[in-house]
Amino acid sequence: MTEREAGRVVMIAGGAQGIGYGVARRFASEGARLMLLDIDHQALQKAVAELSGEGVEVAGHRVDITDRPAVHAAVADTLDRWARIDALIASAGVVEIRPLLDITDASWRRIIDVNLTGTFILVQEAARAMARAGTGAIVVIASTNAFFVEAETAHYSATKGGLIAFVRAAALDLAPHGIRINAINPGQIRTRLSAVLTEDPAAGPAYLKRIPLGRWGEPSDIAAAASFLISDDASYLTGEAMTVDGGVTLGVALQVEQGELPGLSSDR
Ligand SMILES: NC(=O)c1ccc[n+]([C@@H]2O[C@H](COP(=O)([O-])OP(=O)(O)OC[C@H]3O[C@@H](n4cnc5c(N)ncnc54)[C@H](O)[C@@H]3O)[C@@H](O)[C@H]2O)c1
Numbered sequence: 363m364t365e366r367e368a369g370r371v372v373m374i375a376g377g378a379q380g381i382g383y384g385v386a387r388r389f390a391s392e393g394a395r396l397m398l399l400d401i402d403h404q405a406l407q408k409a410v411a412e413l414s415g416e417g418v419e420v421a422g423h424r425v426d427i428t429d430r431p432a433v434h435a436a437v438a439d440t441l442d443r444w445a446r447i448d449a450l451i452a453s454a455g456v457v458e459i460r461p462l463l464d465i466t467d468a469s470w471r472r473i474i475d476v477n478l479t480g481t482f483i484l485v486q487e488a489a490r491a492m493a494r495a496g497t498g499a500i501v502v503i504a505s506t507n508a509f510f511v512e513a514e515t516a517h518y519s520a521t522k523g524g525l526i527a528f529v530r531a532a533a534l535d536l537a538p539h540g541i542r543i544n545a546i547n548p549g550q551i552r553t554r555l556s557a558v559l560t561e562d563p564a565a566g567p568a569y570l571k572r573i574p575l576g577r578w579g580e581p582s583d584i585a586a587a588a589s590f591l592i593s594d595d596a597s598y599l600t601g602e603a604m605t606v607d608g609g610v611t612l613g614v615a616l617q618v619e620q621g622e623l624p625g626l627s628s629d630r
Pocket of ligand 1: 379551
């Protein structure tokens with residue numbers, strides 16, 4: 363948000379930690395009023411205390427995003443406090459690394475429930491409030507796993523691919539209400555969710571070598587993209603998925619000696 367956008371009311375699900383908290387910090391620095399939703403009560407209290415200690419207008423709700431009445435109540439409380447919701451960032455999500463042959467029905471359902479159904483509930487509840495105002499912007503945190511998958515993430519990847527289709531379809535339904543919705547596909551961003559890779563002494567450095575921009579992503583990288591997507595600078599942008607991954611999904615860097623490839627001689 364720019365100066366002119368200060369004072370906007372932004373609801374951030376999964377706002378207590380990781381990418382969601384990074385987004386909260388960014389919007390706080392831009393003068394937004396924040397409603398944080400998170401299932402982790404302790405982390406939520408800490409995040410709210412930190413931000414309000416810095417003079418940010420912030421409140422929090424301990425909410426499981428799969429619990430519609432709880433999400434509805436959080437939206438109602440936001441409207442009671444500030445009379446509007448300008449933006450929603452849907453960042454709450456869970457991952458599990460498990461080979462396809464070992465995924466249980468319970469873990470499949472849990473990942474689908476949080477990542478897909480929970481995001482649907484959040485978007486629908488916030489969008490109903492936004493529709494009454496005739497304006498709003500939504501950002502869904504999907505993943506590069508939507509199209510650039512990793513082994514042992516069939517359930518997680520299915521939800522992220524589903525979110526991209528959801529965002530595109532939702533954009534059509536929400537446009538007549540003046541609401542834009544876009545997705546961000548983060549690559550490897552340093553949070554507790556990705557620590558299994560980024561902190562791994564062998565896999566971490568090996569993966570890092572494959573990131574063209576040469577570093578892990580930070581929550582602030584995703585926050586910058588979210589800030590743009592909810593700003594008026596993105597007022598003609600909806601149904602899009604922005605990949606923020608340091609270039610890792612662009613392709614494979616060929617590790618070969620310089621020279622002519624067979625069949626490409628210059629005197630042809
Ligand atoms: N970190 C990465 O590298 C990365 C990469 C691609 C996508 N993502 C996506 O970004 C989003 C945020 O991930 P992160 O890395 O910040 O993880 P994180 O675990 O640090 O933060 C996620 C937050 O969501 C909350 N949460 C989880 N389930 C919830 C529920 N049912 N209801 C309410 N809150 C819930 C957690 O308590 C936590 O505070 C996720 O959707 C994740 O899939 C992360």
